[in-house]
Structure formats: structure tokens, C-alpha cells
Amino acid sequence: MRKAERSLGVVFFPAFDWAISPTHPEREERLLYTQDQLHEEGLFDVEGVREYKPDVAERTDVERTHFCFPDVDAVTTRSHLVSAGGAIRAARLVMEKQAERAFAMVRPPGHHAMKCVRGARGFCNVNMEAIMIDWLREHYGLRRIAIVDTDCHHGDGTQDVFWHDPDVLFISLHQDGRTLFPGTGFPIESGGPAARGRTINIPLPPGTGDEGVLMVIRELVMPLLEDFGPELIINSAGQDNHYTDPITNMNVSAQGYAELNSILNPDIAVLEGGYAIQGALPYVNLGICLAMAGMDYSMVHEPDYRAESLRQDPRITSYVEELCRQMPRVYHNPPESPQSAEHGMRDGDWWVRNKSIFYDTGGFQETQKESALLCDNCRGVLQIESQVGSVRCLGVEVPLDACPACQNRGHAIVEQAQLKSAFRYVQLIDRVNKQYSRFGF
Amino acid sequence: MYLGIDVGGTHTDAVALDISGPGVEVVSACKVKTHPQNLLASVNEALERILKGVDRNKVKRLNLSTTLSTNAIVEGRIEDVGVLVIPGPGMDPTEYMLCRDFHVLDGAMDHRGNETARLDKAQCARAIAACRANGVNTFAAVGKFSVRNPLHENTLRHMLCGSRDDADCHRADFVTLGHHLGGRLNFPRRAATAYFNCAVWRLYNEFADAVEKSLQALGLGHVRVNVLKADGGTMPLAVSRRMPVQSIFSGPAASVMGIIALCEIVHDSVILDIGGTTTDIAVFADGSPLLERAGIAIGSHPTLVRALRVKSIGVGGDSALSMIGDTVRVGPRRLGPSMAEGGRHPTLTDALNYLEYCAVGDVQTSRRGVTEFAEAHTISADKFAEQAVQAAAGTIHEETRALIAEINDQPVYTIHELIEGKRIVPRKLYLMGGPAEALQKPLFSRFQLASEAPEHFAVANAVGAALTRTTTDVELFADTQKHVMFLPGLGHHENIPGSYSLEDAKRDAMNHLLARLADLKLSSDADRAEITHASSFNMVEGMHTTGRNMRVKCQIKPGVERTLG
Numbered sequence A: 001m002r003k004a005e006r007s008l009g010v011v012f013f014p015a016f017d018w019a020i021s022p023t024h025p026e027r028e029e030r031l032l033y034t035q036d037q038l039h040e041e042g043l044f045d046v047e048g049v050r051e052y053k054p055d056v057a058e059r060t061d062v063e064r065t066h067f068c069f070p071d072v073d074a075v076t077t078r079s080h081l082v083s084a085g086g087a088i089r090a091a092r093l094v095m096e097k098q099a100e101r102a103f104a105m106v107r108p109p110g111h112h113a114m115k116c117v118r119g120a121r122g123f124c125n126v127n128m129e130a131i132m133i134d135w136l137r138e139h140y141g142l143r144r145i146a147i148v149d150t151d152c153h154h155g156d157g158t159q160d161v162f163w164h165d166p167d168v169l170f171i172s173l174h175q176d177g178r179t180l181f182p183g184t185g186f187p188i189e190s191g192g193p194a195a196r197g198r199t200i201n202i203p204l205p206p207g208t209g210d211e212g213v214l215m216v217i218r219e220l221v222m223p224l225l226e227d228f229g230p231e232l233i234i235n236s237a238g239q240d241n242h243y244t245d246p247i248t249n250m251n252v253s254a255q256g257y258a259e260l261n262s263i264l265n266p267d268i269a270v271l272e273g274g275y276a277i278q279g280a281l282p283y284v285n286l287g288i289c290l291a292m293a294g295m296d297y298s299m300v301h302e303p304d305y306r307a308e309s310l311r312q313d314p315r316i317t318s319y320v321e322e323l324c325r326q327m328p329r330v331y332h333n334p335p336e337s338p339q340s341a342e343h344g345m346r347d348g349d350w351w352v353r354n355k356s357i358f359y360d361t362g363g364f365q366e367t368q369k370e371s372a373l374l375c376d377n378c379r380g381v382l383q384i385e386s387q388v389g390s391v392r393c394l395g396v397e398v399p400l401d402a403c404p405a406c407q408n409r410g411h412a413i414v415e416q417a418q419l420k421s422a423f424r425y426v427q428l429i430d431r432v433n434k435q436y437s438r439f440g441f
Numbered sequence B: 001m002y003l004g005i006d007v008g009g010t011h012t013d014a015v016a017l018d019i020s021g022p023g024v025e026v027v028s029a030c031k032v033k034t035h036p037q038n039l040l041a042s043v044n045e046a047l048e049r050i051l052k053g054v055d056r057n058k059v060k061r062l063n064l065s066t067t068l069s070t071n072a073i074v075e076g077r078i079e080d081v082g083v084l085v086i087p088g089p090g091m092d093p094t095e096y097m098l099c100r101d102f103h104v105l106d107g108a109m110d111h112r113g114n115e116t117a118r119l120d121k122a123q124c125a126r127a128i129a130a131c132r133a134n135g136v137n138t139f140a141a142v143g144k145f146s147v148r149n150p151l152h153e154n155t156l157r158h159m160l161c162g163s164r165d166d167a168d169c170h171r172a173d174f175v176t177l178g179h180h181l182g183g184r185l186n187f188p189r190r191a192a193t194a195y196f197n198c199a200v201w202r203l204y205n206e207f208a209d210a211v212e213k214s215l216q217a218l219g220l221g222h223v224r225v226n227v228l229k230a231d232g233g234t235m236p237l238a239v240s241r242r243m244p245v246q247s248i249f250s251g252p253a254a255s256v257m258g259i260i261a262l263c264e265i266v267h268d269s270v271i272l273d274i275g276g277t278t279t280d281i282a283v284f285a286d287g288s289p290l291l292e293r294a295g296i297a298i299g300s301h302p303t304l305v306r307a308l309r310v311k312s313i314g315v316g317g318d319s320a321l322s323m324i325g326d327t328v329r330v331g332p333r334r335l336g337p338s339m340a341e342g343g344r345h346p347t348l349t350d351a352l353n354y355l356e357y358c359a360v361g362d363v364q365t366s367r368r369g370v371t372e373f374a375e376a377h378t379i380s381a382d383k384f385a386e387q388a389v390q391a392a393a394g395t396i397h398e399e400t401r402a403l404i405a406e407i408n409d410q411p412v413y414t415i416h417e418l419i420e421g422k423r424i425v426p427r428k429l430y431l432m433g434g435p436a437e438a439l440q441k442p443l444f445s446r447f448q449l450a451s452e453a454p455e456h457f458a459v460a461n462a463v464g465a466a467l468t469r470t471t472t473d474v475e476l477f478a479d480t481q482k483h484v485m486f487l488p489g490l491g492h493h494e495n496i497p498g499s500y501s502l503e504d505a506k507r508d509a510m511n512h513l514l515a516r517l518a519d520l521k522l523s524s525d526a527d528r529a530e531i532t533h534a535s536s537f538n539m540v541e542g543m544h545t546t547g548r549n550m551r552v553k554c555q556i557k558p559g560v561e562r563t564l565g
Ligand SMILES: [Zn+2]
Pocket: A151, A152, A153, A238, A240, A272, A273, A274
């Protein structure tokens, strides 16, 4: 009888009846070969490894995390609620101690979905990890959580959602934004005024392989996690760093991904991108599952794997070494970010940044003014004014542990906005009173 | 006239059914002791008894459910098998090393059936020679993804048999190829199933020979013999000779098919077969029994053998009663028979006797035993007996609820199924087995469901065996980019054009299933053929669709030929 060293729950949901469009990378077939591989390996017959069905997230679960304009139904499909529900089920498995580790192998992905959602960008509508974390906090009172995003693309959505949150450490490893969508994720982006050093961006040069990624995990990420002391570690497990991925330029193998998970030892992993669906995903997903379950993954290889041809350029190695030396400063001793409209600047009692966000799927531009109240007693009420075309919307968040003044301030802003009717839609997220409401139609 | 025999662990049940009229009539039935070392004697004895006064020329069919293979495996009376596996990359194959002569060979297929590494023939030859040197002459050859491309398994067969002709194998006694076990993906299960199939092959065939011989001797040489499978179907004896592993664990299926024959089941229902030591729980969805998702396990080895989903729990008439603190417990241990039947420790049956829910054996002894035990544990006898019955009903109820929750929580892979998929909500309870009637009331108060305990339930398993239909299934896999279509279970492949559609795939799968029925001389069952799965995925490279990847499954629906109702 094969036995896992650590019990692992796999929430496998390939959504075989959902695609963005018939030839889009995010299509029905994406997890087909992964399913074949996992089933053919008999993974779910291993004692301690079990397959689970996703929950279906409720509208409230989305509204707890995101400002959705016009509303949740307009910016999501059932597939998004199922995918978010898959992440929630994974969290539930771990919290209810049905499994020591859980992997939500679900689609569509979510790490490009930001705090305010007006449509789809980077194949993402809502943010699965963020919805899961806020669900966990509300239902289990967790506080300190670390997310390590190992997708090849910068997790700009997750970064945005937790930008002002000092209790979430967000670390993203990705191909350098100067060479890949979404073009962000530089070390200078290190978190809002109340959460400086809680966003860590590690851009890697194209061509980085197992060696470089594992070096970053071992020498940079692990010490930071140890210092931060999270109650839960979550891996945004994108698989597009793979050497065969069609839309990126990295050189990571299934072995590299498995070892990464073995070192990182996340409590929960949530699948993100990864579009080499035949040559990479079956092996990478298997490798991650085995690593999470504490089982031997040394024989998991892509059929075309040749270690020699993936050897990392020494220049990349020395670049990564330097990165590992420099980056801890961003966490321990975050530099003041330059005061600018783009990076944020002080405006009275508020910290204000202006953002322009392109929704590549819908092909439209959103302009945002994000204001966080600089409060001495809490991390401050947050408001986002969002405009697409002529439709203006307002989202107001009273964050977890907001002080009474900020709670009142949040509600007052919403009342004012209704009176003035300057906004077509207004949404309030009151995390203290667990009140999620929207106005306008 | 149909005969049904269910050789169980302790008893062998048999019936003769008259089907000449529109219905079914039980002509004779019997229960004889099973002789574990001589199952044939039990079969013969049961036959002699049910055929008393029956015109043997009118007997058309005998359906037989036997524990032969199961017992042989449990007791280790199996022969050595050479297991040749081709795992390719993935999980460590030595983690499920099945036996001494287990050889891991080079070579690999990927999930689409592309050969990604070749067999090393010299290595294969060495492995085969090593098995033969150990006196091994039955072989299982199993490759990962062989159900997508059987090339390596076929090559090994050729090397093992010394012939390319499927019917000819002059160098080995018997060879099982993994892909012949069907199209389902699960390499470790495929390996285990092929191994067990070989391990019981010789013993099983000797038994089959002996059964045929004694049928001749009993003047039943003309009778068609089928063997029960665990999935609620039968297979002709000739088929079972090549697939003896399919005969394991058919007992619970016989009982479940029995209840179908005795009652008209149309809704979501729960079937409780309450026996001496265990209660078997089965669940029906819209009147059809549910199958195990992947297959049944033999010992600690999961296999691909399809089986009805039956959960066995340690509560039965002979379950010993005990007290832990203030709580009365029923089972899971059995400490001999009930006191009513000469045992020395009070059981559930004794408690039921005490409460006058039934009158089994010596009721006075039950009363005395229950009273003494209760006194020794400073509890009133009434309370003790009542709590024991409540505990039994409570455990059965809890375990049933857990089973249904598990079924409803089974993974699905489409949004449609997830959101609109069927959830099982039982509406009726069917009870069978010794203590069933006695427990009817306490179970009703737990389940709050109408219940029915059919007549003849004592031989329901034999009735089920007699009336069970033959089932068979076919799986088809097509890849239009590679221009191949493959039916692993039949070892059939064909070239297909790029325009091959899911409709074509469904039609081909059905045609092969019907052709198989014709081979088995069962064309009349064609109306029971159904497609259970059909999916087609566009395969895209870059922005272009390069082909379609299709999977179709069809089967002859399990069922009984007629009902007694
Ligand atoms: Zn990505």
C-alpha cells in the first residue's frame, strides 16, 4: 500500500465545459492531460491522498474581497465561483484537519484580478487566493498569512488586493516585467504606507531555470517567511515558468517545481497559469502533489527532459545571487517609495495613488483613484474611485480591525456618495461588522 | 427454468425458478453449508437438492456466484506470477511491488499514447528468463498508458508467447495484458488486476472444468453457465476462464440484484442487508444500483474490477453486545453465535428476542443471557436491550448517511454537473437478511423512511444470482490528430479520418458493444445498451485546432431479467 507522509487533499476541478473562447489557452482541454496523468498514476489511491469536489463560492464571498462593478454577476461566470469555491474547499480541508495540505487544482486562475473588478484581465476575473484568505479570516479568525506566487507572471492582482495589508506577506517570483505581461512587479513596489515591505517582488531574467528559482526560494523567500511567521503559507502555483510554456521564456522543469514545493512546504497551493498543457502540466501537477504529500517525486520527468539543455547561464546565476543579497532589505528596511501619482503620495490625511488598468480581455481601460486614510489607530479606511468610460463607481472598505473612527468614516463616505449621486454604483465592504452592501443600479 | 447458486462464506444458497409463465415462480430453494475446502461439493449438493422433482431438460441456465477466487487470494492459495511493468516517468513503481517476480522495464508512453521511450528487448528477455528460472509460467504485462497505445504490452506478449496470433501462446501457460482489462486509466490498479487474474487463473480453470464435468454427470450438460461479477452482471463461463479476477466479491452483488428482483425499485433508495456479522449498505439512484467509482480492492490492492458500491459495517445479528461506561455498544466484534443459538455472549439477536421483536432459536436463553449481562453491569435488562437495539439502528443510520454524503461529494468535472448534478435523497428503505424484520421499527424511527422487507429475502441472493443479466462494457478512445481510434478492452484499433466526430465515436463504440453481444449470443440484450460517457476536446496548438481527443464509454446496463413482484 502506497502511503503519503503528509495527508493531501486535492480539489481537482478541470471545468471541462468552460473556456474563455475555443482556441484561448484557458479552454476546456487545459487540465485534460493532467487528469489523465493523475488518474493513470493512481494518485488518489495512495493512502492519505484524496480527491475532493469544490465548494461553490457565494456572492458574499466575492463581495467580501472585491469591489465588483456593476455587480458580482456582471463580472463573473459560474466558473469563477466554482474556482474560488475550490480554493475555499482546499482551505476548509486544512482548517477542518481533513488534510494536512491541500492543492486547489482549479481553473480559471485569478492572480491578475485586482481589488476593484470591472472585467477580465490576464485570463482572470476574481482573485481565488484573496477570496480564500478573506474567507479564512472571517470564518477562522486567521490573521497572518503569506502568499508565495510562483506563476511566471507578476501576481499584480494579489499584490493590489493586499497592498495595504500589513498582515499579508505577498512574495511574487516572476519573469522580469520588462519582458512579459503585465509589465509590473519591480522591487520598488513594496506595499502601501501601512504595509511597507509586505509586498516583495522578485523579477527574474528570461531563461532562469530550476537552479535560479530554487536559489531564490531557499536563500531569499524562506528566511523572510521565517521572520514573518505566518499562520498559513499559500502557494499561487502557476506553472508557466516551465521550459515548454508557449507564452513565457523561463526554463523551470517539473523537478524544479516539485522541489520548490518541497522546500516551501505550503499549507495550500492554488493553481494559477500554465499553458503547456500536454508537455508540462501533467508532470508539474503530479510533482507538486507528490512534494506536498511528502512522497518521492524523483522519477517525475517530462518525456523530453534533458538536464544539460536546461542548464542556466552563469550570468543569470550571478544576477540571481545578487538579487538574493539585495532583496531582504526591501522586507526588513523598506525604502521610502518615490512620491508620485503613480506610486502614491500624501494628500492631506490620505495616501492617494492613481492607477490606469487595462483589461486585455474586454479591451478597455479603467482609471482609478485609490485613497487610504492615514490613521494612527488602524490601517485606515480605503476608497477606490473607478471610472470606465463615463461610468463612475465607488468602493469603500472598512478593513479588518478598523478603529471606530475609521468605521464611522467609511459609512459616512458611502452616505455622502449616495446623497451626491456622483457615482453610478457604490459598494461598501465593512470587514469589522461583516457587512457587504451595494447601492445603485 | 433458471438456476441460481450463491456460494457464500458459510452458506451456499440455491434456487430453481420457473420462468415459463409471464412471471417468476420459485420452484425450490435450499441453503446448505459451504465446505470451504471443496466448493464443488457445495455446488453439487445444492444442485441435487433444488433439482429434486425438476425436469432437468427444462433447465436453461445456471448462474453461479462463487467465492473461489476471493478465498484463494485471501488464503494465499495462488500461484506465482511474472509481473512485467513498464511505468515510464512518474511515481515510483516499486511502491506497489506485487510479488517476487516483479520486473520494472524501460520504455514509456505518454498520456496521448505517444511512445516516448522504447522497450529494451534484451532487458525484457532477461526479465522473462529470470521468471522462468523461478518456475513461473503465467505472466502479467502492464504498461502505463497502455490503454492509449498497447504497443509495448503486445511486444511483450509476442516475446512471452512466441506467437503474434492472439489465440496462440505456446511458450507461456497464460498471459494477461493490461489493456485487455478495459480502458480506464489507473496503472497500479491495472497491474494489480492483471496480477490477480494470473494468480487465480489455474485454480479457477480447474474449478470451471470440474463444474462442467459435474453438470454433465447431473444431466445438465446442455445448460448455459454464467458466472456472477461484482458489478451486478454475469459473464459466460468461457469468458470467465480468461478473466477469473472478474468473479471476485460477487456475493454482495447477488444480494443487491436479488432485492431488485423481489421489489420494484424506482426511486433513490437504501438497501440494507443485515446479516450475522455485518450489514451491507447499498444505495440506488433512480432505481439503479451505484458502482464503485474506480473498482474494488483486493486486500490492500485496489483493482479495476468493477463492483457495486456496497459498504459493509460491523453490525449484524451475531454482533456481541458490550458496555463502555454507560453506553451500550453493538459489535463490531462477533464472539460466536447468539445465546439463542447456543452461544455464550449476548448478541443483537438476543436483545431483539428479549424485546419480543422476533423469536429466533431459544428465546428463553436470550432473555436469561440479556438479564444476567445487564445485572452484571448495573443496568435494567429492559433498558439494556432497548439501548442495544437503538445503538444498532443508530450505527446503521449514521453509516448510511455518511455513505450518501460521500456519494454526493464525489468529484465531478464539469460546471454543469457540479451545479445541476444529481444529489441522492433516499425515499425508501429496503431491508433483507435475518434480523431485518425485527429491526424494521427501530430503523424506521431513525430514517423516517418507508421501508419494505420483501418475501423470500432469505434466498434473495440466490434469486438475484439466477435472474442477473450478462453485462459487458466497451471504452473507446480516439485522437483525430494522430488518426487513431482504439478500444483497449477489445484490443481493437483502427485508423480514422481527421473529420471523425463524436457521433462517429459513439456509433463505433455502440457497434463494437453490439458485436460483442452477438459473440456472446446475447443480441436480445441490445436494447439495454447505453452510452455512459462521451466527451470530445478540441486539441489546440498555437491558435489552431489540430484535432479532437474523444472518450466514449458504453455498457449493457446491469439488471435482472424479470422481477417476482
Ligand atoms: Zn501566468
